Amino acid sequence: MLRTLFSPRLVGLHLVTIGVLISFTVLGRWQLGVFEESARPHAKLDPAPVAMSTLLRPGGRLTAETIGRRVTVQGTFDASRQLLVAERLPNVETGGGAVPDSGFWLLTPLRLPEGGTAAVVRGWVRTADDPAVAVPEGQVSVTGRLQPSEPTDFARRRSAPLPPGQVATVSTAVLVNVWRGAGVRDGFVVATAPVPGAAPVRAVDVPAPTEAGGFNWRNLAYAAQWWIFAAFAVFMWFHFVRDAVRGRKRDAAGDAPAPALGASPGA
Template sequence: MLRTLFSPRLFALHAVTIGLLVVFVMFGIWQMGEFEESGRPRAAADPAPVAVARLSAPGEPLHSESIARQVTAEGEFEAARQLLVPGRYEDGKKGFWLLAPLRMDDRTTIPVVRGWIATADDPAVAVPSGRVQVVGRLRASEPTDAVPRRDQILPAGQVATVSTGELVNLWPGVRLREGYVVQTSGSAAVPVTVAPPTMPTEFDWRNLAYAAQWWIFGAFGVFMWFHFVRDAVRGAAKSERGAAPA
C-alpha cells in the first residue's frame, strides 16, 4: 500500500493537491480580510473649522455629523471654575484633563478640554487670561455612568466625566452649550488626541461569498484527492490479488 501511495503518479497528485489547498486557503483568508475591512469606518471629509455656535446650542443635542468637527470658539476662560478630569490617558500615560468653561460673547459657555497633564501641579494648569480664540474638535457629552461611587469621592476641583448634565450643577448660573471642545493647539498642556470624523460603511458581502467559494474549492480538491487515492489503492490491491499464484 505504501508503495502505491508514494508512486510517482500519486506523489505528484499529493504535491499538486497540497499546493492548490494552500492557494485556496490563502485566497479565502485574503477575501475574509477584505470583508472585515469593508465594514470598518472610513475617514470622512474634514471641513475647515467653523464657529462652535453653528453646531452646538444650549439644551439641544448634537447632530451626529457635528461630532469631531473642527470648531473655533472665542471668549474668556473662567479660571476659578477650571476642573481636573482624572484617569485620562495620553500616549499610554495616566494623568488629567484640564477642563475650563469658556464664556462666549453671547453669554453662553462651552466646556473646553485645554489639554492633558501628568500631575495636578503641572504649570500648564494656569488658565490664560483675557480674550482667547480656541481651535479644536467638538465632542459629545460623556455619559455620567463613570461617576465614582460614594466610597470613591473625588477631591474638590475634580470631576469624573465631561458631562453637560453634571457640569450645570458644578458651574451654576451659566448657559452651557451641548458637548465640549477638545483644544488641539495653542495650549501649554499636552494636546489631547482626538480622531477626525468618520463615516459608517456597510460590509461587502461579496467578499464573504468569495472567501467561502475558495474554501469550498479547497474542500472539493481534498474530496477528489481522496477518491483518486482510494481508487488507486483499490486497483493496486486487486492487481496484486490477481497476480498471486493459485
C-alpha cells in the same frame, strides 16, 4: 500498491493536490478575514475644522453627526470659573477613577462673542499646582473636537466629596449649576492644538470618530467557495488514485499465466 502510489505520474498528482489545498485554504482564510474585518468599526470621513457655531446653536444639542467633529471656537477664558476634572488620564476614552498616574483635566469656560459659554478641556496635568493650570488672558482661538456631555455617574463613586474647584465629570447638567448664568453649550471641546498664550500642557488624546461596520456576506461566500474547491480537489485526487490502483490490479491480473489445459485447479 505502493509502487503505484509513488509512480512518477501520481507523485506529480500528489504535489499538485498539496499545492492546491494550501492555496485554496489560504485564499479561503483571507476571505474570512476580510469578512470579519468588515464588521469592525472603521474611521469616518474627518472633515477640516469648522466654526463650532455652524454645528451647535445656542440651546441646541449635539447630534451623532457632530460628535467628534473638529471645530474652532473663539472667545475669552473665564479664569475665575476654571475647574479641575479629578482622577483622569490623558485620554477621553478612559473613565474616571483612582488609577495609577491619574491627574486632572483643565476644564475652562470660554465666553463666546455671540453670548454663552463653551466648556473647553485645555489639556491634562498630573498635579493641581502645575504651572499649566494658569489660564491665558485675552482673546484666544481653540481648535479641538466636540465631545458629548458625560453622564453624571461616569466617574466612580467617591466616599468623600471633592475639594472646591474640582468635579468628577464633564457633564453639561452639572456645569449649568456650577457656572450659573453662563449659558453653557451642550457637550464640550477637547483642545487638540496648543492654546495660544497658555503654558505648555499635555494634550488630552481624543480619537478620530469611527462608525460601525457591517458584515460583508459576499466575502464569507467566497471563503466557503474556496474551501469547497479544496474539498473537490481532494475528491478528484482520491478518484484518480483509486482508478490508477484498480488499473494496476487489472494489468497485473492480465499478465498472470493462464493455467495449463486439462490441469486441475488444485494442481
